[in-house]
Amino acid sequence: MLRGKHILIGVTGGIAAYKVCYLVRELVKGGADVKVVMTEAATKFVTPLTFSALSGHDTVSDLWTSNQSTNSEIGTRHIDLANWCDLFVIAPASANTIAKIASGQSDNLLTVLALATTRPLVLAPAMDADMFINPVTQKNLATLKERGCFVIPPAEGEHASGLRGPGRFPDIDPIVHFIEDVLNKVTQDLKGKKILVTAGPTYEAIDPVRFVGNRSSGKMGFAIANAAALRGATVTLVAGPVHLETPRNVKRVDVESAKHMYDAVMEHVKKADAVIMAAAVADYAPVSPAKQKIKKQAKQETLELSLASTPDILASLGEKKKGTTLVGFALETENGLANAKEKLKKKNLDLIVLNSLSDEGAGFESDTNVVTIIDKKGKSEKLPTLPKFDVANEILDRVKKLL
Numbered sequence: 001m002l003r004g005k006h007i008l009i010g011v012t013g014g015i016a017a018y019k020v021c022y023l024v025r026e027l028v029k030g031g032a033d034v035k036v037v038m039t040e041a042a043t044k045f046v047t048p049l050t051f052s053a054l055s056g057h058d059t060v061s062d063l064w065t066s067n068q069s070t071n072s073e074i075g076t077r078h079i080d081l082a083n084w085c086d087l088f089v090i091a092p093a094s095a096n097t098i099a100k101i102a103s104g105q106s107d108n109l110l111t112v113l114a115l116a117t118t119r120p121l122v123l124a125p126a127m128d129a130d131m132f133i134n135p136v137t138q139k140n141l142a143t144l145k146e147r148g149c150f151v152i153p154p155a156e157g158e159h160a161s162g163l164r165g166p167g168r169f170p171d172i173d174p175i176v177h178f179i180e181d182v183l184n185k186v187t188q189d190l191k192g193k194k195i196l197v198t199a200g201p202t203y204e205a206i207d208p209v210r211f212v213g214n215r216s217s218g219k220m221g222f223a224i225a226n227a228a229a230l231r232g233a234t235v236t237l238v239a240g241p242v243h244l245e246t247p248r249n250v251k252r253v254d255v256e257s258a259k260h261m262y263d264a265v266m267e268h269v270k271k272a273d274a275v276i277m278a279a280a281v282a283d284y285a286p287v288s289p290a291k292q293k294i295k296k297q298a299k300q301e302t303l304e305l306s307l308a309s310t311p312d313i314l315a316s317l318g319e320k321k322k323g324t325t326l327v328g329f330a331l332e333t334e335n336g337l338a339n340a341k342e343k344l345k346k347k348n349l350d351l352i353v354l355n356s357l358s359d360e361g362a363g364f365e366s367d368t369n370v371v372t373i374i375d376k377k378g379k380s381e382k383l384p385t386l387p388k389f390d391v392a393n394e395i396l397d398r399v400k401k402l403l
């Protein structure tokens with residue numbers, strides 16, 4: 001997996017910087033072409049010369065001076081390395097650099113490259129336990145994960161300070177395996193394909209402040225968009241109202257109601273090779289939303305809400321389908337398999353993904369999911385409990401065969 005791969009290693013100012021020397025050596029031994037960029041703080045821990053000797057390339061750290069490593073002029077060096085790499089691994093990733101990347105700062109060569117690159121970004125956080133468990137660091141890491149960065153879980157144990165807890169730089173072997181696993185998942189096998197994904201719930205207005213909605217978090221659809229983009233597809237994500245970061249290299253279109261989602265999907269479907277409808281679109285919406293907030297009436301015990309069916313996006317896509325691969329999702333509380341198979345047939349889908357509500361590790365807010373994938377011939381496969389990112393890749397593997 002490593003042979004011939006261009007791996008850019010970003011070293012930041014942490015005590016574990018010396019361990020990255022061994023990481024560079026292992027990656028080079030595995031056949032990778034490795035270049036190293038360091039922050040100024042990192043150079044206080046290990047000299048650039050050490051990394052140059054291990055990688056066989058000049059180590060870069062200064063945004064403002066030219067060097068021979070990239071064979072480029074100073075004017076484009078910061079972009080050239082971003083495009084040169086197949087993978088950018090920041091190890092160790094200091095709390096400071098994690099915070100900078102999460103907020104889009106780019107005041108040194110390493111953070112400029114992190115912002116500029118469209119290639120997969122892997123972070124290996126390493127810091128004192130108290131810095132690691134600090135909610136702001138955890139929030140920054142969660143943000144970066146939502147955007148599609150890969151975070152290597154740090155090890156637990158004793159730190160240089162004597163503190164015990166999480167935040168230790170892991171051993172080199174697990175890091176190399178993690179890198180190989182990422183490279184395996186981001187093969188550009190969907191390059192040139194255009195994939196339209198929908199995600200999240202829809203909100204149907206009752207009045208200007210209230211709505212009818214559902215519990216979808218959008219995580220499954222966002223994971224599909226992220227995985228497809230990492231595999232090289234051009235991805236448009238039509239998202240209902242959710243609080244999730246946009247995955248890197250994904251074009252996001254925000255919508256609110258089923259009608260908005262219908263319009264956005266119809267606009268973007270024209271160019272799509274595949275449509276994956278992971279959104280939980282409301283089936284019914286209030287017939288005539290009130291223009292002003294509905295007031296509580298003193299003597300009124302009940303309030304009736306009249307609902308009308310919303311446009312059926314999947315059925316419309318199925319009717320007009322000409323060569324586009326169409327994937328739907330189903331969530332049933334009873335007769336799941338039979339109902340999902342009927343939906344697949346009725347809406348002219350190529351695949352349907354049946355979500356489970358009852359299995360442990362499945363459900364709306366969960367980061368894992370338990371799904372059954374059913375194809376046109378009625379063949380169904382129940383997958384084990386997997387992270388939503390892995391479920392996304394399982395779905396995409398099957399979509400790829402149909403494209």
Ligand SMILES: Cc1cc2nc3c(=O)[nH]c(=O)nc-3n(C[C@H](O)[C@H](O)[C@H](O)COP(=O)(O)O)c2cc1C
Pocket residue numbers: 011012013014015016039040041042093094095096097098126127128131
């Ligand atoms: C001796 C020493 C060890 C440090 N170790 C770490 C560390 O392991 N992790 C970390 O996040 N910060 C550590 N720091 C703090 C960072 O070096 C500091 O936040 C610095 O600004 C990081 O800069 P950079 O992110 O640009 O590399 C350490 C500082 C010192 C003086």
